[in-house]
Amino acid sequence: MTAPASNAVPPLSVQLYTLRELLAEDLPATLERLAALGFTHVEPFRLTDHAAALGPALAASGLTAPTAHQHVVGTGAEEDVFAAAAALGVGTVFDPRVDRERFTSADAVKSVADDLNAAAAVAARHGVRVGYHNHAQELEIVLDGTPALELLATHLDDAVVLEVDTYWAAVGGQDPVALLQRLGERVTAVHVKDGPATPEPADQVAVGRGDLPIRAILDAAPQALRVIELDDTRGDRFTAVADSYAWLRAEGLA
Numbered sequence: 001m002t003a004p005a006s007n008a009v010p011p012l013s014v015q016l017y018t019l020r021e022l023l024a025e026d027l028p029a030t031l032e033r034l035a036a037l038g039f040t041h042v043e044p045f046r047l048t049d050h051a052a053a054l055g056p057a058l059a060a061s062g063l064t065a066p067t068a069h070q071h072v073v074g075t076g077a078e079e080d081v082f083a084a085a086a087a088l089g090v091g092t093v094f095d096p097r098v099d100r101e102r103f104t105s106a107d108a109v110k111s112v113a114d115d116l117n118a119a120a121a122v123a124a125r126h127g128v129r130v131g132y133h134n135h136a137q138e139l140e141i142v143l144d145g146t147p148a149l150e151l152l153a154t155h156l157d158d159a160v161v162l163e164v165d166t167y168w169a170a171v172g173g174q175d176p177v178a179l180l181q182r183l184g185e186r187v188t189a190v191h192v193k194d195g196p197a198t199p200e201p202a203d204q205v206a207v208g209r210g211d212l213p214i215r216a217i218l219d220a221a222p223q224a225l226r227v228i229e230l231d232d233t234r235g236d237r238f239t240a241v242a243d244s245y246a247w248l249r250a251e252g253l254a
Contacts, residue, residue: 010222012245012254013041013067015191015229020045027053031061033067033238037245043189043227045069047093048077051084064089067163067189067225069096070131073115080127092188093123094133094163099235103141103148120159120166123129131161131188135200139179147174150196163227166217167193167204177213180220189225190217192248201231206240208247218253225252 014034015025020173022030025052034042042063044054047070065088070081072095091097095116102108106226108140114133123130136151149169153162164174164187176211180187194210201240207228218226228239 005023009224009252009254010224011041011066012039012040012248013043013189013225013227014241015045015069015227017041017045018068018228018230018241022238027151028057028060029042030064031057032096032103034059035063036100037242038249039063039245041066041225043067043069043229044088044090045096047088047090048081048084051088053117055088056208056221058088066090067092067094067227069094069133071095071097071191072119073098073112078119078122079124082128082130085123085128086126087182090128091162091164092129092131094131094189096133097135100137103138103152106143106151108145108149110155111227112151113160114172116160117155117157124159127161129161131163133191134165134168135161136172138166139169139174139212145170147179150182151178153183155157156186158195161188163191164224165188165193165229166220167191167195167197167212169200170197170212177216177220180217185223189222189227190221191227191229192244193217193229193231194244204233206230206247207241207244215247215251215253 047068068090119130141148169176194207
């Protein structure tokens, strides 16, 4: 992703996992509701499971999916994943999680990087990029003074990018602002989430109503696509998405 001009605000998207129940009930209607809020981008999850329905629903709503989540590492399904992504216009597929034990030693972390680098070669044949999305585990595991996610980044080919989930980074004990600054241009998307940074997903709240320094986080990755997500919340998740969108717009952050 090309860095925007200094006065440009990166696009705003929403991770569809946030609205998983609504999508299961009526995918086209849910995308229409997001478009009515003002969204132009969405981030699908389990891409290959939903690809057949997503194509026409995206077209009907006018939404696009510049990024998506799909397990890639260790699946042997890379060709199918990236072919599906290309057909839907997805530019980057982020693997949403690799098992924790693969981050518990320097050699194991390098093996994850090797798998992602190999996947990137397959992705390139389809005109797609591959990346990795963190949870808390990659930040709370520290190897010789370096969080596992940062160690992973040192072994990645330039073609492999990162989507930093800033909330889970905080849960993992890292300052998300400093983390983004250290990772730099490798980060092409950020999950924008808020709350008290506890491991309990239901503690998450609409962006702007929690404890995370949202403006500082976004300022630390000015080039990155901004993706609203709530793994869960104690209220209605669609309302939380709408409130998040409205707050980011009002603050000039979207």
